[in-house]
Amino acid sequence: MIKRSIVDFAYYLKTSNNYQATRRFIYNLLENSSYKYKKYFDLFMITLIFISVIILIREVKSDVHEYLRFFSNYVISIIFFIEYILRFWIAGSVSKIIIEQNEHDLMLGDKFQFSHALRDIIRLKLKYIFSFKAIVDLLAILPFFHQLRLLRIFVLFRVFKLFRYAKSIQTFTSVVASKKFEFLTLMIFASIVIFVSSVLIYVMEANNPNSPIETLFEAVYWSIVTISTVGYGDITPATPEGRVVAMFVIVAGIGVFSFTTSLIVTSFTEKLDEIKDLKVIDDIAKIKNFYLICGYGNISREVAKKLVVTNKVIILEEDFSKAEIAKKDGFVVLNYDPGSISSYQKLQINLEDQVKAILCLSNSDVENVYTALTVRSFNKDVFILSILLNKSNKNKLLYAGVNELFYEKELVGVIAKEFVGQPVAFEAIHSLRTNFNGIDVQEILITDRILESFYSVADLENKKYRIVLLGIYKKNKQRFFFNPIDNTRLEIGDYLLVIGNSKFLKEYKQYLNKKGSNDRN
Amino acid sequence: MTETNALIFGDNDFTTEIEKSIDEHYTSVNVFSLKEGAKNSFDLSDDWDELDAKYDVNNCVAFCMLEDMAENIFLTISLRDAFKDLIIVALAEDKESENKLTLAGATRVLPTVETTANVIVEMLVKPIVTKVLHEILYEKSALKIAQIKVQDHTYFDGKYPADIEWSREHGIIVLSIVHEDMSKEFIYSTKAKHHLIKKGDVFVVVGYEQDIKDFEKLLGNKCD
Numbered sequence: 001m002i003k004r005s006i007v008d009f010a011y012y013l014k015t016s017n018n019y020q021a022t023r024r025f026i027y028n029l030l031e032n033s034s035y036k037y038k039k040y041f042d043l044f045m046i047t048l049i050f051i052s053v054i055i056l057i058r059e060v061k062s063d064v065h066e067y068l069r070f071f072s073n074y075v076i077s078i079i080f081f082i083e084y085i086l087r088f089w090i091a092g093s094v095s096k097i098i099i100e101q102n103e104h105d106l107m108l109g110d111k112f113q114f115s116h117a118l119r120d121i122i123r124l125k126l127k128y129i130f131s132f133k134a135i136v137d138l139l140a141i142l143p144f145f146h147q148l149r150l151l152r153i154f155v156l157f158r159v160f161k162l163f164r165y166a167k168s169i170q171t172f173t174s175v176v177a178s179k180k181f182e183f184l185t186l187m188i189f190a191s192i193v194i195f196v197s198s199v200l201i202y203v204m205e206a207n208n209p210n211s212p213i214e215t216l217f218e219a220v221y222w223s224i225v226t227i228s229t230v231g232y233g234d235i236t237p238a239t240p241e242g243r244v245v246a247m248f249v250i251v252a253g254i255g256v257f258s259f260t261t262s263l264i265v266t267s268f269t270e271k272l273d274e275i276k277d278l279k280v281i282d283d284i285a286k287i288k289n290f291y292l293i294c295g296y297g298n299i300s301r302e303v304a305k306k307l308v309v310t311n312k313v314i315i316l317e318e319d320f321s322k323a324e325i326a327k328k329d330g331f332v333v334l335n336y337d338p339g340s341i342s343s344y345q346k347l348q349i350n351l352e353d354q355v356k357a358i359l360c361l362s363n364s365d366v367e368n369v370y371t372a373l374t375v376r377s378f379n380k381d382v383f384i385l386s387i388l389l390n391k392s393n394k395n396k397l398l399y400a401g402v403n404e405l406f407y408e409k410e411l412v413g414v415i416a417k418e419f420v421g422q423p424v425a426f427e428a429i430h431s432l433r434t435n436f437n438g439i440d441v442q443e444i445l446i447t448d449r450i451l452e453s454f455y456s457v458a459d460l461e462n463k464k465y466r467i468v469l470l471g472i473y474k475k476n477k478q479r480f481f482f483n484p485i486d487n488t489r490l491e492i493g494d495y496l497l498v499i500g501n502s503k504f505l506k507e508y509k510q511y512l513n514k515k516g517s518n519d520r521n
Numbered sequence: 522m523t524e525t526n527a528l529i530f531g532d533n534d535f536t537t538e539i540e541k542s543i544d545e546h547y548t549s550v551n552v553f554s555l556k557e558g559a560k561n562s563f564d565l566s567d568d569w570d571e572l573d574a575k576y577d578v579n580n581c582v583a584f585c586m587l588e589d590m591a592e593n594i595f596l597t598i599s600l601r602d603a604f605k606d607l608i609i610v611a612l613a614e615d616k617e618s619e620n621k622l623t624l625a626g627a628t629r630v631l632p633t634v635e636t637t638a639n640v641i642v643e644m645l646v647k648p649i650v651t652k653v654l655h656e657i658l659y660e661k662s663a664l665k666i667a668q669i670k671v672q673d674h675t676y677f678d679g680k681y682p683a684d685i686e687w688s689r690e691h692g693i694i695v696l697s698i699v700h701e702d703m704s705k706e707f708i709y710s711t712k713a714k715h716h717l718i719k720k721g722d723v724f725v726v727v728g729y730e731q732d733i734k735d736f737e738k739l740l741g742n743k744c745d
Contacts, residue, residue: 291645298615302638307645357645385644387637391534404644408637413538414659415631416610420527420546420582423629424668428697428725429654443649466683470694470727473649480653482664483688483728495649499696 003114010098027090030083033167034285034348042165045083048076049158056155072155077141080158084137091128094121136160171275179267186259190227193252197245198223204241211238227253273335280334285348290314292355294338294371295362296326299387299408303361304331311356316343338362339370341378351375351382360386360402365393369400376401432499440502441470446494450512458486460496465508467500525549526576530563530596531586532556535612535633539584551576555587565595569603578604585611585627590618594625601626657727666696667733669724671740677718691736693728 028035139157205211290312336343418426475493532554
């Protein structure tokens with residue numbers, strides 16, 4: 001009966017929109033670095049940490065107001081405690097484990113094994129409790145019990161909580177962690193040198209009345225100060241034997257010091273590109289409406305150069321040297337394979353929400369087909385445009401799911417034809433397209449706002465703005481109506497194709513929208 | 522165009538497309554390949570006598586379509602050196618070779634990368650405009666683009682282009698007017714507003730075939 005209720009409750013939680021939405025919100029706030037409000041939460045927590053530490057420092061030599069002490073000991077501790085509990089909550093889903101266990105048992109025809117589910121839940125939660133970050137979180141709450149004076153020092157553990165919120169600290173830790181083996185070797189070497197030299201100096205100096213080294217602790221202290229190349233000089237060996245040991249420790253110290261420095265520098269150099277990439281990935285997660293160009297070559301460069309003026313562009317290029325060239329050209333580039341699903345997963349790009357169009361502009365039809373198929377395998381809707389290099393591959397690209405194909409050789413043929421047939425007309429169209437002399441051809445979308453005041457072509461008053469209406473593209477009929485008659489009705493989704501001076505076009509667009517708002521008033 | 526022969530230099534996909542597109546404009550379209558042993562082969566040795574004897578090269582249009590830009594520039598300069606009046610249309614890969622080809626004497630340069638990039642960007646940013654302009658240019662719709670030379674300006678005597686209701690009175694849209702002195706003005710520009718229509722001006726118009734023909738009758742002959 002109880003087991004049944006537990007399973008029912010788990011299903012209830014799993015299907016409750018409110019519960020799931022709250023849980024998702026908490027998760028995003030605490031763990032999802034691409035969530036837009038997380039940085040505010042992190043800033044808030046960092047501020048609390050610094051307030052605690054400042055109060056602790058102030059307390060050492062001065063009196064702190066009771067309110068401040070209360071704030072540090074109780075308010076901040078309670079906030080940290082709530083955070084700890086929330087993190088505990090989102091560390092794995094209990095309802096999911098129960099449901100999975102129930103379904104597993106049902107499938108095998110067994111009764112629901114609650115003990116198995118409980119075991120998994122405990123394992124999962126313990127894993128969180130004993131994680132380094134959770135331990136730090138717990139220690140940071142301890143100053144709550146401020147009556148225990150020793151526990152006050154745990155305020156300092158709050159500083160370690162910065163690891164959670166400051167990304168650069170995480171980066172530094174990950175860089176150092178990548179050289180774990182080297183650092184371990186170095187530590188073992190340094191420990192052996194310290195141990196041997198401490199024992200040696202103790203043996204050589206402890207019985208000498210002129211020597212300041214009297215205990216083994218002092219010997220270890222001297223060894224560490226010397227090997228670290230700090231050398232305070234408060235303790236110095238007095239015997240020739242002791243000085244020989246000192247020379248040995250000094251030489252070893254130089255080795256340890258330079259090895260440590262070079263280790264950190266090397267690991268940073270090795271990880272620098274990765275760190276930069278991670279930063280770019282982070283930034284990309286926040287960008288909306290960008291064009292994703294797959295492959296970098298001559299055409300990609302020109303397309304990116306033109307698009308980047310008014311749009312955001314991101315380039316995916318597998319080849320390292322080409323990616324470097326793109327970076328030098330000033331574009332946002334990611335050295336990832338556009339033909340691999342894992343690239344998109346790592347980049348955390350949401351094609352539906354973030355990408356306006358994917359442009360397959362690689363210098364090979366094979367690669368473009370592969371990229372288009374890769375994208376289509378996990379997204380059916382995103383707009384894909386591809387160049388076609390060899391006409392025989394046209395169908396392959398279309399089968400791969402490309403929405404729009406562009407065959408440059410055919411274009412050159414058409415241009416040549418226009419040039420030899422009607423050079424003036426060709427020049428006119430070319431000039432229009434390149435915004436020659438400030439004359440532009442633009443499309444204006446008819447929105448409900450425009451439609452509130454403009455019902456038909458006669459209402460448009462384009463002549464007043466010296467704008468020529470080339471025609472209307474009727475979305476519902478998918479047809480272009482050239483030079484439409486005055487009583488042609490306008491509909492939402494239609495496009496007006498207009499030609500005119502760019503400045504006048506801008507004013508005309510404003511006029512179309514402004515009049516609508518005036519009428520509403 | 523008074524030229525009757527087209528000479529295409531190069532043997533590649535560009536050549537095929539150009540040959541297909543310009544076929545109807547010339548009495549003969551001749552493709553020459555750099556490959557030895559090809560039916561119509563040529564080399565870059567500067568010896569054009571045989572070709573000139575056969576085609577009267579100065580009255581032809583030459584298309585330099587070699588994919589190797591260094592060779593294409595060399596071919597262009599070589600043709601220009603030999604034939605001062607020859608119309609040369611040359612293929613350029615990028616801006617750099619476009620400039621070099623112009624310096625080498627090409628009459629018109631077709632920059633492939635730049636044009637491709639332009640059209641791709643237009644397809645993305647102004648999809649409807651691109652679609653409509655392409656249909657007109659590619660002759661996929663009933664709409665035509667035409668250039669018409671004013672032979673008889675009496676009909677428009679004393680009128681400014683901006684004062685005429687082209688679309689309502691003639692069913693066409695005038696994109697631009699090229700004056701006899703070759704200064705190009707769009708009809709929407711301020712300068713064009715103050716330019717009286719004269720004999721020798723060339724109108725670039727868009728419209729349906731019959732409307733264009735009627736308009737031609739008013740002005741004179743279509744420029745071919």
